[in-house]
């Protein structure tokens with residue numbers, strides 16, 4: 545349930561303005577979910593990494609070229625929007641608000657509970673900035689997923705553009721990205737993650753998104769979907785390239801089964817719904833990639849949730865419609881693009897003269913974003929909540 549889909553919302557990317565220190569930075573993006581991206585240096589209470597501690601100690605407070613240096617990690621966290629109070633409590637307990645200030649829909653709440661105000665950022669711009677950063681700087685960020693096989697893609701930062709970014713949040717935005725800050729939102733669809741969760745909640749009585757997703761594992765979509773074979777006596781329609789198992793009409797069987805909602809298993813409904821939404825997004829994405837001659841399509845947004853069946857369905861749709869010419873790719877930090885982009889825009893606007901640099905011995909790739917040089921590294925875990933090690937240099 546989104547407090548944010550209101551006429552008042554201008555942008556759903558917000559970040560804290562920090563007027564005192566850059567030790568703790570926090571960014572967030574709101575929609576169905578609130579995302580936090582925060583940077584913690586060693587001296588902060590949220591630090592827990594001995595290795596980084598010793599690196600900071602060995603560096604003292606100065607980098608090699610005598611610029612002030614801060615080493616630390618970018619952390620990622622998310623909260624359902626309805627659990628805004630948990631989020632505020634988290635921020636408070638981590639003392640993240642001590643470096644913050646900026647505000648909008650939640651302005652009063654943030655002011656009251658944390659004494660900070662919020663700034664607004666442009667959502668599309670932040671999504672693209674976040675995607676470019678991750679794709680260029682983070683090792684093993686993008687991967688393909690087909691037939692249960694996950695394969696990390698080698699992305700050459702010098703050969704990244706153009707690409708299609710498909711962000712599947714509550715709704716879906718399709719953005720053609722041509723470079724840093726160079727992009728155009730070329731399409732979108734209102735049949736997105738909010739549709740899956742909204743219809744799923746009504747049709748299955750599931751109480752939360754994870755439950756609905758979990759149900760889809762056990763379901764069989766053929767119980768509800770009308771297949772090509774159902775129409776043509778169990779056979780393919782080979783002449784037009786349709787196999788008997790292709791879905792001819794999502795939920796199509798429900799019109800002829802003489803059944804009521806209670807007669808269908810929630811798991812079958814969930815599966816059909818997930819397949820319908822994922823398939824549709826995969827198809828529209830491919831058509832847009834075709835429209836602009838784009839070979840690579842990166843899918844992001846928290847609808848995906850690293851869920852095998854979702855990714856597989858999207859990949860199959862792209863593969864099917866493109867006859868193998870285009871490829872669907874997914875991002876490990878799928879739902880944090882906007883928040884990360886807002887964080888970086890904060891760097892640009894509020895932390896004048898600061899640069900975020902990689903820990904050099906570990907990560908060979910450099911990224912230029914919004915005029916700043918940004919280098920980083922992953923800490924090795926492979927889910928979207930891991931942290932990214934970063935170093936901030938003053939000039």
Ligand SMILES: Nc1ncnc2c1ncn2[C@@H]1O[C@H](COP(=O)(O)OP(=O)(O)O)[C@@H](O)[C@H]1O
Nearest residue numbers: 574575576577713714737738741753845846847
């Ligand atoms: N825990 C969750 N609660 C609600 N929705 C979730 C959850 N996890 C994933 N989702 C899915 O993610 C979608 C929101 O994606 P997100 O990238 O956060 O975009 P938005 O900015 O619109 O919130 C929801 O519509 C839903 O499909």
Ligand SMILES: CC(C)(COP(=O)(O)O)[C@@H](O)C(=O)NCCC(=O)O
Nearest residue numbers: 575713714715716717731732733734
């Ligand atoms: C309006 C939005 C950009 C908001 O982003 P979201 O909160 O869904 O991530 C997105 O929902 C969207 O692109 N919807 C599809 C609108 C359309 O093109 O039909």
